[in-house]
Amino acid sequence: METVDELMLALQQALEGSREWLSQVDALQSQHERSLLSTEDLDEDLHDLRHLRTRASSSLLTLAFLGEFSSGKSFLVSGLQKHLHLERLRVKGNLVDKYVGLLPASPKPTSSCPARVIPISAATDAPSAPSAPSLRVKFTDAGGWEDKGVADTPHKVAAYATELPELMLNRLPADRQRQVAEIEILVPDYVLPTQLYDLPGINSPNRVHDAIVTERMQDADCFVYVARATDTLSESALELIRFLYQHHKTSGKRVIWVVTAIDLASDLGMDDEPKWKTAAEQNTLYLRESFKTDDDQPDLDFIGQGFIAVSPALEARSSYLNHSDADLAAELATESRMNELRRLLTQIIEVDTGRKHADVVAGEAQVIVQRHRAALLGALATERIPVDRIKDELDRIRDGVRVLDAEVGPLRSRLSENLRHSINEALSAFDEAGLSRQLHAALDEEIGSANLRREQVMNRIEVRKTQVVKEWLSASDGLLSSWDAAFQEFKEDTLSSLRELIGGLHLPGSDWGSETLSMDRLSLPKPEQTDAEAEDLVRKATRIAGTIAPLVGIGAVAIGAATAVAVVPVGAAITLAGLYALMRDRKRKISVLEVMRKAEIDNLNSIPSESKEWFVLTASVAGQRIIAQADQILDEHRRQINASLRRLQRRLAEPETMERREFVEKLEAICSAGAAVETALARCRS
Ligand SMILES: Nc1nc2c(ncn2[C@@H]2O[C@H](COP(=O)(O)OP(=O)(O)OP(=O)(O)O)[C@@H](O)[C@H]2O)c(=O)[nH]1
C-alpha cells in the first residue's frame, strides 16, 4: 500500500489534472463560441477545485481544542503552527517579555468566540492568497465569511474575537454593533497540515457560540483537552470532561490530553520531580478514577496514554534566542516538548485521518468532473445526430419534458413520505420501556445509596447513564442499527426513483447518465453549505419531526434542530451529543438527600423519550439533506435538457462546416481525457 505522502502526491496531481481539464473545456467553448457548460458553473467549480487542492495539502487532520478558561488553548493553537513569538519590550525602563500569537490570549477570563486556524497554501489557493495570516469573520446577522484583511496585530483579532467594549473599538465602525459568530485565521506558513479549532467552553451565555461548538466538535477528527501544568484537575473541570466523554462515546473520536505551560511549573517538588510531571501524572490518575467502564476498570479508550506535557512559550523563547545562543535555543526547544506533540499528530495523520481526508476530497472532485463530463457527452451525442433526425429528436424531447415536469412534484412529496416512513420504521425497533428498565437496573441501587451532593458521585452516575444509553441504542438490534438499515434503504430508493425519472427521458448521450448518478452524488454535500440552505433544512426537518413525535417547547425544538444539523455526520449515523446536553441541563433543585435520590431515579424515566425526540429530529435532518440533494440533481437535469434543446435548435439552423467537424473532434478528445481524470481521482479513494 502506498504511504500517505505518496497518496497525497497522487491526489494533488489528480486535482491539478481535473482543474486543467476544466480549463480546456473553457478554452474549447470560447474558441468555438459554443456554450457547453454555463460559465458561472465553470468558474465556481474551478474555484472549488482550487479549494480542494488546498484542503488536500493542508487539512489532513482537524482538532478541536477544549479546556477551562485561561487553560492555555489559544497559546497552544498558535504555538503548534509556530505562530507564537516572544517579544522583549522596554516598559518604564524595564525589559519585559511579551508573547504574541495568532489568537488573543489573556490571563483574565474573557468570553471569546470560537476561532479556527486554517492552513492555506499560497501556491494553490486563490492567486491573491496573502503571504501573511489573514482574518475572516462570520457574524450572526449574515451568512458567509467576511474578509477583514491581514491579521497583523493581536488587537485587530481581539477586536472581533471578544466582546469587550474597549477592544471592539478596533473593529471597522460598521462592525461595532454586530455580534460575531465565529472567526477564522488563514495561515499561509504553517508546520502541520492541520486545522485547529479553538473553542470556548460549553454553556457559554451565547447560544450561537454553543451551537458552533457542537458543530465544530462534529467536524473534528480528534479532540484536545488542555489543562494548565500549574494546577491539577479538580471537580470544576469534570462537567467539561464529561461533555467530551459523551462526544467520545457516541463518535468514537480520540481525545488527546495535554498539560501546557510547563515552563511555569518547572521547579522541583518534594519528590525531586518537576511539578508539571506530577501534575500530568495526577491528572491522568484523576481520569482513571473518574471514567471507568462497567467492570470498574479505567476507560482506556477515552484516557489513552494520558496527559502529554508541553510549553509553547518555551518554544517561542527558543526561537527568539536562536540567533544569539543556538545551544541554549536547542535546549529550550527540547524542553518545550512541542515536537513530541507534533509527532503524535503526524502519526495520527499517517495511520488514520490522512486517507480519510483524501477520500472525501477526491470524492468531491469526482462529483464535479462527473457532472461536467455528463454534460459534454450529451453535447457530443447531439452533434452526432444525423441532420434528418434532428427535428424528430426535438419533438421527442419536448414531449418528454412535459411528462418529467408533471412527475417532479409528486416525487418530492413521495420522498418526504418515504423519509417519514423510514424514521417510523426505525422507531419501531426502539423499546423505550426496555431502555427505562435497563437504566433503572444499572443505576437505582447506586443512586439509592449515593451522596448526590458530591460532584464526583454525580459524575459517576452521569458517566454510567452515558454508557447505558449508548449500549442500548447501539446494540445490534437497537435504534441506531435499525436506522442505519432504514436510512440506507431510503437513500437507495431515492437514488432509484431519480434514476427512473431521469432515465425516462432519454437525452442524447445519456446512456452514460445512470453511471454519473451515484450514491456519492446523492450523499456528498457541496463543500460549504450556505447558512440559508442549512436553515431551510432545519425548518423542513422540524416539520417532519413535528408530525412524528410530540416535541417539547418551541424554543427547545429550534435549538435542538440547529445543533442537529451540526451533529449529523455525512453518512448520517446518529449522534447523541445533544441528548446529553438535555440530561445535563436538568436542574436538581431538591435539597434533601432522599428526595434528591428519588428525583434522580425518576429522572431516568424521561431519558428514553428524550432520546426518541432527539433521534427523530436528527434523523429528519439527515433525510432532508438527501432530499435537498435530490432536488438539486433534478434541477440540474432540467438545465441539461434545456441545453440539449438549444443545441438541437442550433444544429437545425447551422450548415455542416469544417469548423463544426473540428469542434466535434476536439469534444471527443476532451470527453476521453475527462474519463482519465476521473480514473485518477478514483484511485485516490480508499
Ligand atoms: N509562561 C507561559 N504562559 C502561558 C503558556 N500558555 C499560556 N500561558 C499563559 O496563560 C494565559 C492564558 O492562556 P490562553 O492561551 O489565553 O488560554 P485560553 O485557554 O485560550 O483562555 P480563554 O480563551 O480565555 O479561555 C496567557 O495569557 C499566558 O499568560 C505557556 O506555555 N507558558
Ligand SMILES: [Mg+2]
Ligand atoms: Mg483563548
